[in-house]
Amino acid sequence: MTEPTPQQIEQLTRAFERFTRKFKVAEAAAAADNALNALDAQTLVFVGDNPGCLIGDVARYLNVAMTTMSSAIDRLVKKALVERRRPEDNRRSVALTATEKGKQVVEEQVAGYRAACQMMLRSLDPIERNELIRLTEKIADNET
Amino acid sequence: MTEPTPQQIEQLTRAFERFTRKFKVAEAAAAADNALNALDAQTLVFVGDNPGCLIGDVARYLNVAMTTMSSAIDRLVKKALVERRRPEDNRRSVALTATEKGKQVVEEQVAGYRAACQMMLRSLDPIERNELIRLTEKIADNET
DNA sequence: CAAGATAGTACGAACTTCGTAATGTTCAAG
DNA sequence: CTTGAACATTACGAAGTTCGTACTATCTTG
Numbered sequence: 001m002t003e004p005t006p007q008q009i010e011q012l013t014r015a016f017e018r019f020t021r022k023f024k025v026a027e028a029a030a031a032a033d034n035a036l037n038a039l040d041a042q043t044l045v046f047v048g049d050n051p052g053c054l055i056g057d058v059a060r061y062l063n064v065a066m067t068t069m070s071s072a073i074d075r076l077v078k079k080a081l082v083e084r085r086r087p088e089d090n091r092r093s094v095a096l097t098a099t100e101k102g103k104q105v106v107e108e109q110v111a112g113y114r115a116a117c118q119m120m121l122r123s124l125d126p127i128e129r130n131e132l133i134r135l136t137e138k139i140a141d142n143e144t
Numbered sequence: 145m146t147e148p149t150p151q152q153i154e155q156l157t158r159a160f161e162r163f164t165r166k167f168k169v170a171e172a173a174a175a176a177d178n179a180l181n182a183l184d185a186q187t188l189v190f191v192g193d194n195p196g197c198l199i200g201d202v203a204r205y206l207n208v209a210m211t212t213m214s215s216a217i218d219r220l221v222k223k224a225l226v227e228r229r230r231p232e233d234n235r236r237s238v239a240l241t242a243t244e245k246g247k248q249v250v251e252e253q254v255a256g257y258r259a260a261c262q263m264m265l266r267s268l269d270p271i272e273r274n275e276l277i278r279l280t281e282k283i284a285d286n287e288t
Numbered sequence: 289c290a291a292g293a294t295a296g297t298a299c300g301a302a303c304t305t306c307g308t309a310a311t312g313t314t315c316a317a318g
Numbered sequence: 319c320t321t322g323a324a325c326a327t328t329a330c331g332a333a334g335t336t337c338g339t340a341c342t343a344t345c346t347t348g
Binding site for chain 1: 147153157163267268274281283285288
């Protein structure tokens with residue numbers, strides 16, 4: 001397989017910069033009232049998708065120190081979005097689950113992502129939409 | 145023009161999540177030694193691209209408080225990456241320029257973006273590459 | 289059962305962000 | 319001109335975040 005040309009790389013770099021900026025602004029507008037910082041929001045979404053996960057799991061996934069994750073969980077527990085539980089089979093660990101309220105907030109978060117994706121697709125005509133989805137999947141799932 | 149279908153939106157949302165995570169990890173690995181936080185890095189790139197810009201310009205562009213931007217500039221000046229200058233025509237303002245060292249760091253930052261874009265393109269075959277570029281540009285430049 | 293490995297938490301230092309107040313500059317009236 | 323309002327930025331301090339070190343509690347293994 002050939003390499004992408006420098007021109008292609010440069011073109012995509014520039015386009016992707018505008019692309020990213022566009023959706024960063026949109027996201028900032030949506031998250032204005034949210035009151036969750038980036039780490040807490042990502043943590044909550046992960047816990048929502050992985051009920052029973054451990055604090056260490058989330059820390060590894062999000063690439064932060066254990067103590068940082070412990071603090072993030074503290075904040076989410078204080079807001080009643082997440083619950084800590086000592087599992088009987090390994091009482092050193094702490095299993096996390098999202099509360100009902102937490103699940104709602106996860107849904108709002110995901111709705112934000114969905115809105116951004118909808119905005120992307122709206123810019124394209126129907127054939128291009130499927131093409132974009134296909135290419136995004138191909139890039140995301142490529143091993144290397 | 146029709147709306148994207150809910151299936152399409154859902155599919156892109158999921159794919160884009162994997163896509164984003166993949167490049168976040170790559171970026172984190174690249175920026176490990178960098179020692180610039182996200183705001184400072186974005187600020188430096190903007191100043192590099194817009195020599196003579198004012199602190200207020202950068203603050204508005206990156207959507208942070210003036211005082212926050214002032215602190216970020218402080219850090220960049222201390223690292224000798226950026227210079228403050230009082231322009232004669234409006235001595236209230238502060239014109240910013242990247243130093244030689246700063247320009248080098250900007251180049252490294254951009255090289256990081258370029259590497260990520262190259263990685264995306266590598267996953268595709270030659271025809272798809274141009275298609276991805278075209279679609280990204282179309283989305284980024286769409287008014288709405 | 290002792291020693292080491294695991295999983296988390298408490299604490300404190302360093303850093304960031306941002307609101308308020310202060311400083312120096314420019315501009316528009318009068 | 320002077321005066322007062324608007325402007326661009328900085329100084330300062332409060333609140334919050336991240337993370338390293340040290341500590342607690344709980345398995346696991348020989």
